[in-house]
Amino acid sequence: MEMKHLSPRRVLYDRVLRFLLYFSALLTCTMLVVLIGYIFYRGLPEVSWEMLTTEPSVLRDVIGILPNLINTLALIVGTLLIVLPLGVGAAIYLTEYARSRRVVELIEFATETLTGIPSILYGLVGMLFFVQFLGWGGSIRAGIFTLVIMILPTIVRTTQESLKTVPQAYREAALGLGSGKWHMIRTVVLPSSVDGIVTGCILSIGRIVGESAALLYTAGSASVLVGSLRKLLTTSGGSLTVALYMYTMERGKIATGFAIASILMILTLVINLSAKWLGGKLKRK
Amino acid sequence: MTRTKQDPGAPGVKKRGARDLLEKGMNGLFFLCGLVAVAFVLFITAYLVISGLPAIRQIGLTDFLFGTEWASTNKTDPKFGILPFILTSIYGTAGAIVIGVPVGFLTAVFLSKLAPRRTAAVIRTAVDLLAGIPSVVYGLIGMTVLVPAVRVAFDLSSGATLLAAMVVLAVMILPSIISVSETALNAVPKEYEEASLALGATEIETYFRVSAPAAASGIAAAVVLGIGRAIGEAMAIMMVAGNVANMPGLFKSVRFLTTAIASEMSYSSVGSLQRNALFSIALVLFLFIMLINILLNALLKRDRNKG
Numbered sequence: 001m002e003m004k005h006l007s008p009r010r011v012l013y014d015r016v017l018r019f020l021l022y023f024s025a026l027l028t029c030t031m032l033v034v035l036i037g038y039i040f041y042r043g044l045p046e047v048s049w050e051m052l053t054t055e056p057s058v059l060r061d062v063i064g065i066l067p068n069l070i071n072t073l074a075l076i077v078g079t080l081l082i083v084l085p086l087g088v089g090a091a092i093y094l095t096e097y098a099r100s101r102r103v104v105e106l107i108e109f110a111t112e113t114l115t116g117i118p119s120i121l122y123g124l125v126g127m128l129f130f131v132q133f134l135g136w137g138g139s140i141r142a143g144i145f146t147l148v149i150m151i152l153p154t155i156v157r158t159t160q161e162s163l164k165t166v167p168q169a170y171r172e173a174a175l176g177l178g179s180g181k182w183h184m185i186r187t188v189v190l191p192s193s194v195d196g197i198v199t200g201c202i203l204s205i206g207r208i209v210g211e212s213a214a215l216l217y218t219a220g221s222a223s224v225l226v227g228s229l230r231k232l233l234t235t236s237g238g239s240l241t242v243a244l245y246m247y248t249m250e251r252g253k254i255a256t257g258f259a260i261a262s263i264l265m266i267l268t269l270v271i272n273l274s275a276k277w278l279g280g281k282l283k284r285k
Numbered sequence: 286m287t288r289t290k291q292d293p294g295a296p297g298v299k300k301r302g303a304r305d306l307l308e309k310g311m312n313g314l315f316f317l318c319g320l321v322a323v324a325f326v327l328f329i330t331a332y333l334v335i336s337g338l339p340a341i342r343q344i345g346l347t348d349f350l351f352g353t354e355w356a357s358t359n360k361t362d363p364k365f366g367i368l369p370f371i372l373t374s375i376y377g378t379a380g381a382i383v384i385g386v387p388v389g390f391l392t393a394v395f396l397s398k399l400a401p402r403r404t405a406a407v408i409r410t411a412v413d414l415l416a417g418i419p420s421v422v423y424g425l426i427g428m429t430v431l432v433p434a435v436r437v438a439f440d441l442s443s444g445a446t447l448l449a450a451m452v453v454l455a456v457m458i459l460p461s462i463i464s465v466s467e468t469a470l471n472a473v474p475k476e477y478e479e480a481s482l483a484l485g486a487t488e489i490e491t492y493f494r495v496s497a498p499a500a501a502s503g504i505a506a507a508v509v510l511g512i513g514r515a516i517g518e519a520m521a522i523m524m525v526a527g528n529v530a531n532m533p534g535l536f537k538s539v540r541f542l543t544t545a546i547a548s549e550m551s552y553s554s555v556g557s558l559q560r561n562a563l564f565s566i567a568l569v570l571f572l573f574i575m576l577i578n579i580l581l582n583a584l585l586k587r588d589r590n591k592g
Contacts, residue, residue, distance in 0.1 A: 006487070014489045019309050021399055021489075025408055028463070031456065032411045035418065035426060042429075082359050088527055089318030097315050109582075110322040116578040117329065117571070118517025120543045124428035124550075125332050132555070149325050156322065182311040210419030213519040214541075217550055243420045245520060258429075261422045268417045276410060 016247060036265060043262030046255050055225045063247075063256050065263075067223045071140060075219065076208050078144035078233070080201060081153055086148070087155025088190075094156070095163040096185055109151040119214040121259035122150045124270060126218040138236040143219025150214055151204045162196020163189060184198065199278045206271040212241035221246050241262055289368030303533035309407070330571075337568025340365070340561035344484075349565060355530040355540075357549060357559040365562045367545070372531040373447065374542045375402070378515040381458055384506055388455075389462030390497075395567065396463070399472035400490050409464075424524030427453040432525055439536060444565075445527030447539045453521050458511035465510055469503020469588060470496055506584040513577045519543035541572045 006014075054064030090107065098104045126146030136142045166189050174184040190197075220236030223243060238246060240260055248257035328443075341349050344365045352366015392412075396405050428445075431452055451518030473496045481491040497504065527538025528548055540548065546563050553560035 010487065010490070014487050017489045017493060019401075021391050021395040024388045025400070026396040027388060027416070028392045028459065029408055029411050032415050036414075038426065038430070039422065085320050086321055089315050090322060091320035093315035097312055098319070101318070107319045107322055110326045112582060113326050113575075113578055114322060114530065116513055116517075116574055116581070118519065118543065118574060120517065120519040120546055121329070121333070121571060121574075123566055124546060124564070125329050127550075128332055128336060128564075130327075149329070152322055180308050182308055185311075206417050210417065212419065213547065214423050216520075216547070241520075242418050244419075244421045244425065245524075249524060254425075254429060257425050261425050264419050264422055268414065268419070272410075272414050272417045276413065284557065 007230070011135060029058075039258065039261050039265050042255075043258035043260075043265075046259035047262060049202050051259065056111040056136075057149055063253070065171070065223070065243060065260060067225050067239065068238055068240045068243040068260075070225070070232070070237045071165065071219070072209060073142055074140050074232055074237070075147060075239055076205050077209055082144065083148045083204070084197075084201065087152050087200070088159050090156045091159035091163055092153075092189075095160055096181070096189065111156050114149070115153045115157075117150075119150060119211060122146055123214040126214065131183070131218060138218065138220030138233070139234050140219050140237045141233045143215050143237075143239075144233075146214050146218045147208055147211065150211070151207060154204050154207065155197075155200045155222045158200030159197050162193035162199070165196070166192045195278055195281060199275055202271055202275040202278065207270065208270065208273070209239075209267050210241060212239070212245055215239050215242055216245070221267050296493070318397040325473050332570050333564070335570050336561070336564040337571075338565070340558060340565040341568075343558060344565075345561065349562075350569070352360055353532060355545075357553075357562060363558070365403045365558070367542075367562075367566055369530050369532045370566065371569070373526075373539040374516055375534045375572075377447060377450050377454060377526075377539070377541060378512055380447070381454035381477060381515045382508060382511060384451060385455035386457045386462060386513060387508070389459050389511070390466055392459075392506065393463045393466035393470055393504075394492055394497070397467045398488075398496065412460045412463050415456070415501040416464075420457065420518060420521040423457055424521035427521065427525035433523055441536055443527060443538065445525055446536050447533055448535050449528065450539070450541070451527050454515045454518060457518060457521060458514045461514055462507045462511045466504045468502070468509070469500035470590075472503065473499045490539055499544035502588045506581055506588060509581045509584060513574060513581065516573055516574045516577070517543060520548050523547055542566055542573075546570070 035216065040170070051064055051068070054062055055064055055067050056063050056065075094104055094107060100108075123146065126142060126149075128135050130142035130145050131138055134142075170188050170192065171184060174188045175181070179187070216240075218243070219239065221238035221242050222236040222240055224235075226232050226235055226237075240263065243255050244260040244271075247260065249251040315447070335474050349365055349367060350371070351368050352364060353368050354361070354364040354366045355369060356364040396408055400408065415510065429450060432444035432446075435441065435446060435449050439448075477495050478498055479489050481495040482488070486494065522541055523544045526541065526544060528540055528544055529538040529547070531537045532542045533539050543587075545566050549563055551557065553563060
């Protein structure tokens with residue numbers, strides 16, 4: 001860019017802002033690298049095989065996070081099992097069936113509203129309804145149902161987006177061959193939008209892994225290994241994030257907090273990169 | 286019309302009847318799935334209003350909203366004024382916006398206009414990762430790095446202050462601000478920029494004086510989204526803000542609307558005025574969020590209609 005003919009003021013304006021642009025982008029990236037580096041630096045040395053495979057015991061003076069890993073997994077699987085049919089169904093209704101503009105706007109308004117509600121409010125309502133009103137107590141199932149309400153918009157939105165990318169010609173061809181609408185959706189539309197639905201699931205898993213405020217007063221914070229699936233669902237169980245919070249805030253065990261944080265970061269990295277990879281595949285298609 | 290009327294007993298008709306039934310059934314089922322989201326919103330709204338009103342009625346709306354003292358566990362003379370929480374949430378959010386928006390906006394301009402494709406892809410991955418970091422992890426780092434740093438830098442007895450919370454919130458809202466602003470900047474028609482360049486403006490002048498104003502409503506949406514995120518965040522600031530019900534000050538320990546709910550929920554007894562007052566705080570927070578959501582949707586719609 002030749003700037004000889006420009007006034008000094010304009011040259012200065014150009015230089016300063018250009019510098020600020022590079023500086024901000026650099027700052028954003030540096031922050032991420034420093035954050036991740038610091039977590040791993042303080043956390044990874046604390047992670048041991050014993051920690052990952054035992055439950056905490058005061059008697060033997062060990063801190064194990066296996067129960068929290070299992071709780072997190074149970075929350076993910078349970079939530080997805082319920083929210084997936086609901087969310088995909090809602091998205092199918094919005095893109096394939098809905099006739100009335102009004103109904104579509106109402107449902108989209110509702111999902112947008114749900115997206116904006118902070119997780120602490122989900123936690124509160126979940127506590128009032130599932131824990132107290134239904135008498136489930138602080139339990140994984142109360143956590144699961146709270147997360148279902150919270151995750152629903154993510155699944156609806158991503159599924160809707162991928163349903164929209166299925167060419168209209170596919171649908172017309174199927175209907176033209178005499179297929180019924182449901183048959184057309186089941187055999188033509190859904191199979192061609194499966195990567196989008198999977199991406200939605202991965203994003204949801206990311207949100208569940210990182211969630212804490214909605215779980216603290218619904219799923220509780222216990223770190224105990226239980227024998228059966230039934231017991232797992234009906235007793236209190238803290239996720240990894242809640243365990244991190246409890247160890248650092250209630251018991252002052254910062255080192256354990258960093259160990260859990262580094263495990264959470266590894267999970268976040270894996271989830272993010274696989275979502276990105278799948279998303280890229282989707283776009284190419 | 287020479288359509289042959291089929292014998293109702295013929296197998297083809299029976300099959301079609303079953304198929305129609307299936308089609309109607311699936312249509313109804315999907316419709317119900319769609320309505321679930323609406324039901325959830327109504328359910329949450331109803332629950333928050335019903336559980337939030339009793340304490341407000343008991344305390345009095347003005348005493349509740351404008352009372353400057355919160356002493357919920359005082360046995361003889363409990364006080365339930367939430368003005369400190371409201372102001373802390375507003376100041377904290379404003380601080381996060383003041384720090385986060387310039388960095389986020391400039392990064393978005395860089396990504397959208399200046400960065401080579403490869404670099405932009407790398408930075409976008411970094412931004413997505415920042416968005417994916419759990420809030421307790423931000424809280425942990427804030428607690429172990431930022432809070433001691435604030436204490437030393439400003440020579441305080443404790444670094445767990447509003448300032449520390451502002452910085453943590455600024456980092457946490459950065460990803461949403463960057464990605465929404467970038468989308469808005471990418472949607473600016475190329476012709477605008479080409480016209481500006483052809484008239485002799487420099488690249489940088491074009492981005493800031495032509496592209497940014499053209500993307501104004503999208504960038505405003507990014508800011509509003511950031512406000513919503515910041516006002517709703519609980520766990521991270523619970524770990525860095527000190528959690529004392531003071532009127533806000535940059536170097537004071539403070540309590541936000543969200544942390545006020547979270548911090549007393551574990552020990553308030555069911556049915557007590559203290560617990561009910563927490564639900565009223567939740568209702569106030571919910572009203573704030575709904576206002577922000579309405580504003581956000583209006584801005585996004587304006588942006589879409591323009592594009």
